[in-house]
Amino acid sequence: MKKLINDPEQVVVEQLEGMALAYPDLIKVHYEPNFVYRADAPVDGKVAVISGGGSGHEPMHGGLVGVGMLDAACPGAVFTSPTPDQMLEAAKATDSGAGVLYIVKNYTGDVMNFEMAADMARAEGIDVLNILIDDDVAVKDSLYTAGRRGVGTTVLAEKIVGAAAERGYDLEALADLCRRVNINGRSMGMALTPCTVPTAGEPTFELEEDEMEIGIGIHGEPGRKRIELEPVDEITEMLATSIIEDEAYTRTVREWDMEKEEWVEIELVDPPFEEGDKVLAFVNSMGGTPDIELPIVYRKLHEICEAHGLEIVRNLMGRYITSLEMEGVSITLLKMDDEMIELWDEPVKTSGLRWKM
Amino acid sequence: MKKLINDPEQVVVEQLEGMALAYPDLIKVHYEPNFVYRADAPVDGKVAVISGGGSGHEPMHGGLVGVGMLDAACPGAVFTSPTPDQMLEAAKATDSGAGVLYIVKNYTGDVMNFEMAADMARAEGIDVLNILIDDDVAVKDSLYTAGRRGVGTTVLAEKIVGAAAERGYDLEALADLCRRVNINGRSMGMALTPCTVPTAGEPTFELEEDEMEIGIGIHGEPGRKRIELEPVDEITEMLATSIIEDEAYTRTVREWDMEKEEWVEIELVDPPFEEGDKVLAFVNSMGGTPDIELPIVYRKLHEICEAHGLEIVRNLMGRYITSLEMEGVSITLLKMDDEMIELWDEPVKTSGLRWKM
Numbered sequence: 001m002k003k004l005i006n007d008p009e010q011v012v013v014e015q016l017e018g019m020a021l022a023y024p025d026l027i028k029v030h031y032e033p034n035f036v037y038r039a040d041a042p043v044d045g046k047v048a049v050i051s052g053g054g055s056g057h058e059p060m061h062g063g064l065v066g067v068g069m070l071d072a073a074c075p076g077a078v079f080t081s082p083t084p085d086q087m088l089e090a091a092k093a094t095d096s097g098a099g100v101l102y103i104v105k106n107y108t109g110d111v112m113n114f115e116m117a118a119d120m121a122r123a124e125g126i127d128v129l130n131i132l133i134d135d136d137v138a139v140k141d142s143l144y145t146a147g148r149r150g151v152g153t154t155v156l157a158e159k160i161v162g163a164a165a166e167r168g169y170d171l172e173a174l175a176d177l178c179r180r181v182n183i184n185g186r187s188m189g190m191a192l193t194p195c196t197v198p199t200a201g202e203p204t205f206e207l208e209e210d211e212m213e214i215g216i217g218i219h220g221e222p223g224r225k226r227i228e229l230e231p232v233d234e235i236t237e238m239l240a241t242s243i244i245e246d247e248a249y250t251r252t253v254r255e256w257d258m259e260k261e262e263w264v265e266i267e268l269v270d271p272p273f274e275e276g277d278k279v280l281a282f283v284n285s286m287g288g289t290p291d292i293e294l295p296i297v298y299r300k301l302h303e304i305c306e307a308h309g310l311e312i313v314r315n316l317m318g319r320y321i322t323s324l325e326m327e328g329v330s331i332t333l334l335k336m337d338d339e340m341i342e343l344w345d346e347p348v349k350t351s352g353l354r355w356k357m
Numbered sequence: 358m359k360k361l362i363n364d365p366e367q368v369v370v371e372q373l374e375g376m377a378l379a380y381p382d383l384i385k386v387h388y389e390p391n392f393v394y395r396a397d398a399p400v401d402g403k404v405a406v407i408s409g410g411g412s413g414h415e416p417m418h419g420g421l422v423g424v425g426m427l428d429a430a431c432p433g434a435v436f437t438s439p440t441p442d443q444m445l446e447a448a449k450a451t452d453s454g455a456g457v458l459y460i461v462k463n464y465t466g467d468v469m470n471f472e473m474a475a476d477m478a479r480a481e482g483i484d485v486l487n488i489l490i491d492d493d494v495a496v497k498d499s500l501y502t503a504g505r506r507g508v509g510t511t512v513l514a515e516k517i518v519g520a521a522a523e524r525g526y527d528l529e530a531l532a533d534l535c536r537r538v539n540i541n542g543r544s545m546g547m548a549l550t551p552c553t554v555p556t557a558g559e560p561t562f563e564l565e566e567d568e569m570e571i572g573i574g575i576h577g578e579p580g581r582k583r584i585e586l587e588p589v590d591e592i593t594e595m596l597a598t599s600i601i602e603d604e605a606y607t608r609t610v611r612e613w614d615m616e617k618e619e620w621v622e623i624e625l626v627d628p629p630f631e632e633g634d635k636v637l638a639f640v641n642s643m644g645g646t647p648d649i650e651l652p653i654v655y656r657k658l659h660e661i662c663e664a665h666g667l668e669i670v671r672n673l674m675g676r677y678i679t680s681l682e683m684e685g686v687s688i689t690l691l692k693m694d695d696e697m698i699e700l701w702d703e704p705v706k707t708s709g710l711r712w713k714m
Contacts, residue, residue: 002549002566004589004650004686011649018652021659022672058648078649192359195647209359232361288645290552290681291415291709292368292435293361295375302378315379317708319676324647325684329361351674352648354712 001201008198012055012075019062023351026066030093033086036062037072041094047165047174048072048094051103051158052087053110054079056197057218059352060155060321066350067357069162078197078324079204079219081109087117091126099127099171103157103178105150106134111254115263118256127171131178132253133157135185135332137246138215138223147251149217152282152332153185155320156344159353163346172258181340183270186243189330190223190235191216191286195323214238218286218323218330232293236300239331244273244308273335275309280316280344282332287322289329294318297329305333314344320352358558365555369412369432376419380708383423387450390443393419394429398451404522404531405429405451408460408515409444410467411436413554414575416709417512417678423707424714426519435554435681436561436576438466444474448483456484456528460514460535462507463491468611472620475613484528488535489610490514492542492689494603495572495580504608506574509641509689510542512677513701516710520703529615534700538691540627543600546687547580547592548573548643552680571595575643575680575687589650593657596688601630601665630692632666637673637701639689644679646686651675654686662690671701677709 005011012034019036020029027036035052042048051061052074061073072090076082091100100121104114111132118128133150142149161178169177191213194203204220207213212235215223224242249270257264273279283298285291294317305312313336321330336344347356362368369391376393377386384393392409399405408418409431418430429447433439448457457478461471468489475485490507499506518535526534548570551560561577564570569592572580581599606627614621630636640655642648651674662669670693678687693701704713 002569002586002684004549004592004646004684005653006588006590011653014653014656015649016652018654018656018659022652022655022674056647056649063648192361212359229359231363233363235361287647288682288684289361290413290644290679291420291676292372292413292681295372295379296363296368297361297375298379299371299375302375317379319648322647324649325645327359327645327682349712355706356714357712 001196003198005198011198012077026349026351030089033083033089035072035074035086035090036065037090037093038065041071042096044096045098046096047098047169047171048091048096048100049103049162049165050087050090050094050100052082053105054081056324057321063352064158064350068166068346068348069158069350069353078199081107081113084113084116084120087114088120091117091121091128095126101161101171101174101178102128102130103154103161104130104132105154106132106147107144107149108146129171129175129256131175131182133182135182135187137186137242138188142217143221144219151189151218152187152284152321152330153182153334156185156280156282156332156334157181159348160340160343163343166346181334183268184335185332186246186270187330187332188239188242189216189286189328190214190239191326191328193288193327194220195287195326216328218321220323220326232296233300236297237304240301240304243331243333244310246272248272273310273333277310278313278336279305279310280314280334280336281305281312282316284321284330284332285319286326286328286330287319288325288327294329301331313341358553360555362555368555369434383706383708387446390440390446392429392431392443392447393422394447394450395422398428399453401453402455403453404455404526404528405448405453405457406460406515406519406522407444407447407451407457409439410462411438413681414678420709421515421707425523425703425705426515426707426710435556438464438470441470441473441477444471445477448474448478448485452483458518458528458531458535459485459487460511460518461487461489462511463489463504464501464506465503486528486532486613488532488539490539492539492544494543494599495545499574500578501576508546508575509544509639509678509687510539510691513542513637513639513689513691514538516705517697517700520700523703538697540625541692542689543603543627544687544689545596545599546573546643546685547571547596548683548685550645550684551577552644552683573685575678577680577683589653590657593654594661597658597661600688600690601667603629605629630667630690634667635670635693636662636667637671637691637693638662638669639673641678641687641689642676643683643685643687644676645682645684651686658688670698
């Protein structure tokens, strides 16, 4: 295993120490339990937007904490869910009295722990709502998930909802917006190479020199198919077509009902893309893929969107939700409305995403 | 070779096409000869700041074109110098009459071609000055260089000089500033893994599973030593100490003398770092190194700078000058004065670096 680390067990903590030293104007770090939070938290009158998940997906989530995006992020060990006490303490450190929105990627451990944390926070008098992100069209159920996995749309939701929180949206309005982003976002990824979890020391899976995995998850979970390497235009076509032609997707998710004061099951339907839709096109490196290759993906994606009558009104290209050093790419398309576009354009200042500040 | 590409011969052009589609508000692309330039070029009354070099180091330079940074970038084939006609046409497309500054990394081909381009542009009535970046303390001469190689300081120079150009500095003042940034910046890098040039199809060099190369160049040129893998704190110590303890470095460089109207040899001396210096600390991924590892480098670098009495007043961490998918890291320390700090903080809007816009 070749990594720029000291002790495999200390990777997450030493990374947090480095982040705290590099970005004291943006973030503070709390240890035991570990979480990253805004340097100016809690922000008066503002709902706190919090996310978290296993480490190894940097800059998501710790690198997305700052003005206009997350108030806090809870990093688990690499590819391991964070614990409820991290999420609870992050809520307590950032709640201004206006409540907390937990943005939760759909992995069994994350979902369960964020629900427990929400219950614990409510017991301490903090209003909390949890919104699930489940946007990966590749597989229905997977190694760590019931239903679709939460991937690229998470980054977009954190930006859009973070901007809305900054503008003063209340907790229920933010939850509505976040749910709307989720149902309008779809993603799919692929890998050329595996990655190695530091404490494991071995690659999470093996791929032959002429093989790739289509529909891979962000922890190296198997996807749709393992096939022979093809030109990037073919790969982009496979991913984009799976996303664009995905039909209405119906499932029930658990959300907290603030009136009934209980968890309820609600049915959500992702509307399919339609000609004339305005979309944000997000081309994301899985981590190890060099920057020179991403525009080649974007080039083909642009052509495919055009052919389907989708207008790309915003885009994002780079490393935002990664799988350590895995080489590969994921594509996310998010159907945008005017409100979402406006919020996307709002200022943001985090170590991983920054403009207008 | 596993890459997200179509045809190895078309990588650079298809990347440029993707960049043009993704960032029409920032850049335009000219083909045959290839260069990327500001969407609003030429900018009235402003000196055009132009750089270039082999492709494969993205986002440098094409991703650093935009307001507050470069006016144009000339990409060669991967790891191959661009040609004088690219540089000449980039100058003609961006010169507003205020002249052109070529920022040139010290590689024999780049230096020669930028000098030819400058002569050709002057023959067409454009004022041009060339400033060399030669900041790599690892080796004196190398495979592609006489003297020190140009690496990380290039990115910092492009930001600082770009901001000054935006403010209206004239050509000679910009050249003086760029030279000052160069002599005050020092870098050194290392690699855990090699990278593969698409048209070669094979890694540029081989490293055993327990080996690393200290002092590597950005094209995989050999460095100071090939040794057994060590913890990142030791690696950071090797790089940082080589930089901080580097003595005054004296060499002659060729620059154009605007009064004499001829190329002259001038002697430059890099002053060594001293206790009390304010520095910008730049931790740069060679491309494939995951984001989780960079703050661990920064953490140790911060400690080492403190121990040497260097105050880190600004920092930059991420992928800015890369070697395709190579895993590894480089460190740059730039001694900052108040003017440089102020210019660093100025707004910038490029696809690779963006804030306040």
